[in-house]
Amino acid sequence: MALRKLLPLMDRVLVEKIAPPAKSMGGVLLPDSAVQKINSATVVAVGPGRRTNTGDLVPMSVKEGDKVLLPDYGGTTVKLEEKELHIYRDDELLGVLTE
Amino acid sequence: MALRKLLPLMDRVLVEKIAPPAKSMGGVLLPDSAVQKINSATVVAVGPGRRTNTGDLVPMSVKEGDKVLLPDYGGTTVKLEEKELHIYRDDELLGVLTE
Amino acid sequence: MALRKLLPLMDRVLVEKIAPPAKSMGGVLLPDSAVQKINSATVVAVGPGRRTNTGDLVPMSVKEGDKVLLPDYGGTTVKLEEKELHIYRDDELLGVLTE
Amino acid sequence: MALRKLLPLMDRVLVEKIAPPAKSMGGVLLPDSAVQKINSATVVAVGPGRRTNTGDLVPMSVKEGDKVLLPDYGGTTVKLEEKELHIYRDDELLGVLTE
Amino acid sequence: MALRKLLPLMDRVLVEKIAPPAKSMGGVLLPDSAVQKINSATVVAVGPGRRTNTGDLVPMSVKEGDKVLLPDYGGTTVKLEEKELHIYRDDELLGVLTE
Amino acid sequence: MALRKLLPLMDRVLVEKIAPPAKSMGGVLLPDSAVQKINSATVVAVGPGRRTNTGDLVPMSVKEGDKVLLPDYGGTTVKLEEKELHIYRDDELLGVLTE
Amino acid sequence: MALRKLLPLMDRVLVEKIAPPAKSMGGVLLPDSAVQKINSATVVAVGPGRRTNTGDLVPMSVKEGDKVLLPDYGGTTVKLEEKELHIYRDDELLGVLTE
Numbered sequence: 060m061a062l063r064k065l066l067p068l069m070d071r072v073l074v075e076k077i078a079p080p081a082k083s084m085g086g087v088l089l090p091d092s093a094v095q096k097i098n099s100a101t102v103v104a105v106g107p108g109r110r111t112n113t114g115d116l117v118p119m120s121v122k123e124g125d126k127v128l129l130p131d132y133g134g135t136t137v138k139l140e141e142k143e144l145h146i147y148r149d150d151e152l153l154g155v156l157t158e
Numbered sequence: 159m160a161l162r163k164l165l166p167l168m169d170r171v172l173v174e175k176i177a178p179p180a181k182s183m184g185g186v187l188l189p190d191s192a193v194q195k196i197n198s199a200t201v202v203a204v205g206p207g208r209r210t211n212t213g214d215l216v217p218m219s220v221k222e223g224d225k226v227l228l229p230d231y232g233g234t235t236v237k238l239e240e241k242e243l244h245i246y247r248d249d250e251l252l253g254v255l256t257e
Numbered sequence: 258m259a260l261r262k263l264l265p266l267m268d269r270v271l272v273e274k275i276a277p278p279a280k281s282m283g284g285v286l287l288p289d290s291a292v293q294k295i296n297s298a299t300v301v302a303v304g305p306g307r308r309t310n311t312g313d314l315v316p317m318s319v320k321e322g323d324k325v326l327l328p329d330y331g332g333t334t335v336k337l338e339e340k341e342l343h344i345y346r347d348d349e350l351l352g353v354l355t356e
Numbered sequence: 357m358a359l360r361k362l363l364p365l366m367d368r369v370l371v372e373k374i375a376p377p378a379k380s381m382g383g384v385l386l387p388d389s390a391v392q393k394i395n396s397a398t399v400v401a402v403g404p405g406r407r408t409n410t411g412d413l414v415p416m417s418v419k420e421g422d423k424v425l426l427p428d429y430g431g432t433t434v435k436l437e438e439k440e441l442h443i444y445r446d447d448e449l450l451g452v453l454t455e
Numbered sequence: 456m457a458l459r460k461l462l463p464l465m466d467r468v469l470v471e472k473i474a475p476p477a478k479s480m481g482g483v484l485l486p487d488s489a490v491q492k493i494n495s496a497t498v499v500a501v502g503p504g505r506r507t508n509t510g511d512l513v514p515m516s517v518k519e520g521d522k523v524l525l526p527d528y529g530g531t532t533v534k535l536e537e538k539e540l541h542i543y544r545d546d547e548l549l550g551v552l553t554e
Numbered sequence: 555m556a557l558r559k560l561l562p563l564m565d566r567v568l569v570e571k572i573a574p575p576a577k578s579m580g581g582v583l584l585p586d587s588a589v590q591k592i593n594s595a596t597v598v599a600v601g602p603g604r605r606t607n608t609g610d611l612v613p614m615s616v617k618e619g620d621k622v623l624l625p626d627y628g629g630t631t632v633k634l635e636e637k638e639l640h641i642y643r644d645d646e647l648l649g650v651l652t653e
Numbered sequence: 654m655a656l657r658k659l660l661p662l663m664d665r666v667l668v669e670k671i672a673p674p675a676k677s678m679g680g681v682l683l684p685d686s687a688v689q690k691i692n693s694a695t696v697v698a699v700g701p702g703r704r705t706n707t708g709d710l711v712p713m714s715v716k717e718g719d720k721v722l723l724p725d726y727g728g729t730t731v732k733l734e735e736k737e738l739h740i741y742r743d744d745e746l747l748g749v750l751t752e
Contacts, residue, residue: 063256063257064255064256064257065227065252065253065254065255065256066253066254066255066256067252067253068219068220068226068249068251068252068253068254069219069249071252071253073253106253107219110210110216111210111605111606111607111608111609112210112211112212112310112607112608112706113210113211113212113214113607113608113609114210114212114214114215114216115608115609116609117605117609120563120564120602121563127563128560128632130630131630135229135230135252137227137252146252146253149563150563150564152563153560153562153563153566153630153632153641154560154561154562154563154566154568154601154641155560155561155563156559156560156561157558157559157560157561158558158559162355162356163354163355163356164326164351164352164353164354164355165352165353165354165355166351166352167318167319167325167347167348167350167351167352167353168318168348170351170352172352205352206318209309209315210309211309211310211311211409211607212309212310212311212313213309213311213313213314213315234328234329234351236326236351245351245352261454261455262453262454262455263425263450263451263452263453263454264451264452264453264454265450265451266417266418266424266447266449266450266451266452267417267447269450269451271451304451305417308408308414309408310408310409310410310508311408311409311410311412312408312410312412312413312414333427333428333450335425335450344450344451360553360554361552361553361554362524362549362550362551362552362553363550363551363552363553364549364550365516365517365523365546365548365549365550365551366516366546368549368550370550403550404516407507407513408507409507409508409509409706410507410508410509410511411507411509411511411512411513432526432527432549434524434549443549443550459751459752460750460751460752461722461747461748461749461750461751462748462749462750462751463747463748464714464715464721464743464744464746464747464748464749465714465744467747467748469748502748503714506705506711507705508607508705508706508707509705509706509707509709510705510707510709510710510711531724531725531747533722533747542747542748606704606705606706606707606708607706607707608706608707608708610707610708611708612704612708615662615663615701616662622662623659623731625729626729644662645662645663647662648659648661648662648665648729648731648740649659649660649661649662649665649667649700649740650659650660650662651658651659651660652657652658652659652660653657653658
């Protein structure tokens with residue numbers, strides 16, 4: 060039985076990092092320094108939310124498909140089906156990126 | 159009197175680790191490096207849940223039989239009937255693995 | 258006046274450790290290594306329970322006579338009437354052992 | 357004006373330690389090792405109780421005259437009228453000793 | 456404009472230490488060792504009280520004029536009008552001394 | 555797809571630092587020492603607010619366009635579209651600057 | 654646009670320290686040692702107050718114009734319009750000074 064999908068528990072968020080574009084818009088290979096190292100990722104799955112002191116569920120602030128800005132530190136690396144994914148807590152994520 | 163079963167207390171979860179497949183689908187003995195060291199386990203038993211600040215029970219987020227993704231650290235090892243089992247707190251478990 | 262009994266306060270649990278069987282079922286003296294060092298004990302007495310932030314009593318999760326699995330660390334040793342007993346907090350106990 | 361009595365504040369308990377019997381029942385002077393060093397005391401006075409997060413008073417779990425089992429550490433020493441007394445918090449006391 | 460009076464804020468208590476009697480009842484100058492170093496003081500002024508988590512005021516447990524037993528540590532020294540006074544939090548005070 | 559906008563999550567505030575005027579009112583180039591290093595910034599975007607222990611949203615204390623005084627420490631640097639911005643938590647900001 | 658006024662956020666208090674009188678009542682220049690170093694200040698502005706765990710506003714305990722006694726430590730220095738001011742949290746202030 061191959062375990063392919065991971066449903067995060069509590070207020071955890073499963074994300075896949077977005078590799079920064081190695082080539083500029085014009086297709087020129089960017090030198091490392093120019094590659095904009097923005098720590099962003101796509102949300103793959105979210106947990107049900109954490110419980111408050113009185114046991115109520117706190118709704119999550121991001122949803123599947125959102126593009127999010129990751130903190131510089133934290134996160135747990137998980138390998139699923141040869142893919143490297145990461146797990147963060149909801150309140151560790153800095154913001155949602157939009158066009 | 160042989161004590162065979164353990165009912166976890168509070169929000170504890172008793173799990174049995176799933177040993178990663180030593181052979182590939184085709185039956186070839188995998189080298190260590192290739193063995194996908196995914197830290198997963200089967201839930202053997204769960205406690206009733208922890209109490210909130212106001213004394214209410216918080217329902218558990220996993221149940222007996224679930225396949226769960228374990229954190230890299232933590233857990234208490236317990237030997238029961240020659241079997242090595244582990245105890246985690248409910249909120250230490252990262253997620254539920256499904257096909 | 259000899260003080261013989263101890264009523265634990267708050268969420269404390271008074272236990273007497275169960276010495277692991279020095280002989281196998283067949284009566285053969287087990288070598289140390291084989292002696293299954295399972296950290297279990299019998300509950301001698303329980304306190305009334307701890308208070309929540311709002312002052313309500315939280316019921317205890319074990320009762321007198323239960324066989325419990327102890328954590329590897331913690332506990333306070335108490336000598337009563339030449340007997341060595343131990344005091345744990347309710348939420349330190351890992352689980353209840355049953356046949 | 358000689359200040360003789362101390363009314364403990366909040367959840368504090370004023371106790372007087374019970375010196376262990378230096379002689380056995382038969383009157384024989386016990387060697388130090390045999391003297392059962394049980395850390396017990398008599399409650400001299402108790403405070404009104406501590407306040408919960410919402411400001412309510414939590415009733416004390418011991419009362420004047422109780423024999424209590426003290427923890428190995430903690431407590432504040434107070435000299436009143438040449439007597440050495442000790443102050444503990446209610447939740448530091450391990451249990452009430454009875455015959 | 457000379458600022459002479461200090462109204463403590465929140466759950467603070469302004470006290471003036473009671474110097475222990477240098478002479479015995481009979482008027483004999485006591486050697487230092489005999490001077491009963493009881494850490495007591497008179498309450499000069501009290502604050503309105505601290506706020507609970509829900510914003511309610513918790514009434515103070517001492518009032519102006521009370522004789523209180525001070526802890527061995529803590530307190531902030533304040534000089535007002537050449538007088539040395541001390542500020543403690545309400546829950547740092549050990550007890551109220553009475554005759 | 556170029557990700558240009560960042561919606562801060564929870565009680566985070568996205569700000570752009572206000573560079574202190576390099577020239578005096580009269581247009582004279584100020585020496586470094588004279589440049590008033592006031593740590594101020596303009597609010598670019600604010601999150602929805604943090605959750606209380608009971609799960610309710612706490613309204614933010616600043617809004618887009620406010621000029622705010624930053625603490626000397628803290629903040630996370632973020633590069634968006636070649637611009638260097640910073641993220642602070644709502645309760646880290648010291649005050650709102652007005653004319 | 655010169656930013657002249659600072660509205661403190663949350664439970665912060667903006668104060669201006671009161672320099673102790675360098676001359677005695679009679680006008681004689683006091684030696685440093687005699688200068689009564691009382692750590693006092695005038696309240697310039699106060700924030701709206703902090704939020705409790707349930708999100709309610711806790712009223713501030715000081716107001717603009719109050720003379721307050723500062724703790725020996727803490728506080729953030731702020732330069733506004735060449736004036737050196739300080740920011741404290743409401744519950745750091747020790748008391749209100751009156752004549």
